[in-house]
Amino acid sequence: MTTYADRPWLARYDEGVPADVEPEFPSALAMWRATAKAIPERPFLHYFHTTRTVGEVDADSDALAAGLVALGLAPGDRVAVYLQNVPQWAVVMLGVWKAGGIVVPVNPMLRERELQVILADSGASVLVALESLHPVALQVQPSTAVRTLVTTSELDPLGDDDVPGLLAGSSRQRPATALDLQDLIAQHEGDPPPAVPEPGPDDVAFFTYTSGTTGPPKGATNTHRNVVFNAMTYRDWIHLGPDDVILGVAPLFHITGLIGHLAVAALTGAPVVLGFRFDAGTVLELIERWHATFVVGAIPVYIALMEHPDAATRDLSSLTKVYSGGAPVAPAVVDAFERRVGPYIHNAYGLTETTSPSHVGPFGARAPVDPTSGALSVGVPVSNTVVRVVDDEGRDLPVGEVGEIVIAGPQVVPGYWNKPEETAHALPEGELRTGDVGFMDADGWFYLVDRKKDQINAGGYKIWPREVEDVLYGHPAVREAAVVGVPDEYRGETVKAVVSLKAGTELDPDELIAFARERMAAYKYPRIVEVVDELPKTVSGKILRRELR
Missing domain, CATH: 3.40.50.12780 (ANL, N-terminal domain)
Structure with missing residues (x-):
């Protein structure tokens, strides 16, 4: 059984860090x-x-x-x-x-x-x-x-x-x-x-x-x-x-x-x-x-700092x-x-x-x-x-196995303002369900593998796809829209929108990007737009973001 509270790395890596x-x-x-x-x-x-x-x-x-x-x-x-x-x-x-x-x-x-x-x-x-x-x-x-x-x-x-x-x-x-x-x-x-x-x-x-x-x-x-x-x-x-x-x-x-x-x-x-x-x-x-x-x-x-020309001349x-x-x-x-x-x-x-x-x-x-x-x-x-790594039922996983990272400690917030249901979901008994997926190695170091949900992380800014999609649906030519995060060398992830159009309409991708840019914070609007005939869906009509990724 993994003991997450033992912190064996403190003496090994930095004896000056207090354990408690x-x-x-x-x-x-x-x-x-x-x-x-x-x-x-x-x-x-x-x-x-x-x-x-x-x-x-x-x-x-x-x-x-x-x-x-x-x-x-x-x-x-x-x-x-x-x-x-x-x-x-x-x-x-x-x-x-x-x-x-x-x-x-x-x-x-x-x-x-x-x-x-x-x-x-x-x-x-x-x-x-x-x-x-x-x-x-x-x-x-x-x-x-x-x-x-x-x-x-x-x-x-x-x-x-x-x-x-x-x-x-x-x-x-x-x-x-x-x-x-x-x-x-x-x-x-x-x-x-x-x-x-x-x-x-x-x-x-x-x-x-x-x-x-x-x-x-x-x-x-x-x-x-x-x-x-x-x-x-x-x-x-x-x-x-x-x-x-x-x-x-x-x-x-x-x-x-x-x-x-x-x-x-x-x-x-x-x-x-x-x-x-x-x-x-x-x-x-x-x-x-x-x-x-x-x-x-x-x-x-x-x-940005290391690629700037002044990096070579500044002290x-x-x-x-x-x-x-x-x-x-x-x-x-x-x-x-x-x-x-x-x-x-x-x-x-x-x-x-x-x-x-x-x-x-x-x-x-x-x-x-x-x-x-x-x-x-x-x-x-x-x-x-x-910090624990758990499976979908909340059971502890052993070293090296991938699961959701959950955290308890003095830095964890007590909840969300005026949102008891969201608090109960994300912070059951005060332990934060991060939604991030990762694992711990035998020496106590943690690694992130993926996110459990669809949230996009562009250079540290967190973006919820539904919010972007709601804006895109405001364009008169857009019939359906789905937003996903795609790899980006600079930002880690960037926002991509895949849309289908209403019959008889045409839309240049740059026009839709400009439309979103006028209505959203700069880090949220899609940098990439792809127009397709149909978006992949389940039999119930739900758009399959995982297939778009």
């Missing part, structure tokens, strides 16, 4: 307060060529908390954050927690229809958005509980300094139908802290929306305990401390960015380098400027702690990055429901490659985490 730990703080806010008290003068956010200290971020978030409470925010209320990777993200996150609220991260690539779903489901009463996204927010506001719009600009943290090339097309807009974040903070500078209860370990810190293992987006309720525990996981397993510099390439609306960038920085005091959105040339410049030491991101980030020697998560990693890419850039890419694995990692390759250990499939291991279970 408990969160050190009752909440992520308490974690931040300890850092703010200890090192207020240390840098916390580097944004292009500017820097904000721990103390400055703490003061701004104090003022924002007072402003939010003055606007009527009550404990437990939700605040949606519709921003790119800008310093304001950290200020808003901390300010919401200080006001007793819950943060709802929103992907800034979402369009009106998609944004409306998240705002309506979360019941967010405040939306903080980039000025450029204000028209989208204003359009959906009437159909949601949002009563206050607050906008900010990617140019605000730069002051009167030179605008970097990546932001050359940006301009201040200051819409009249929204409050300005800077003004709100300035109006409440020096106000006493709001008289609200401090969050506890089981209070919710984030609603992070995910398709999970079934269906449309659901709000995973990441608690403060979840956040603190996995901030400690990053610190302990990757050996991060205040002398590190975190390169923030993962989106801050994504669980990797929230925990692997902001939360671990709040714990350790290591500053985070932000650059608005991912641009390989800009990121290479920022690594050199700020001497970044640690990064975690999806594998397309590393492909990247500081970057020594490199991790990948969010999508499968090909061993060939790891080898190529090591040859061209220098550091070895360690692997990690986790889900929104595990508040970032459940498995990590211990720093300094090279992950094995399965000799049969050629798959690179995703790591070993982290401290206090029990």
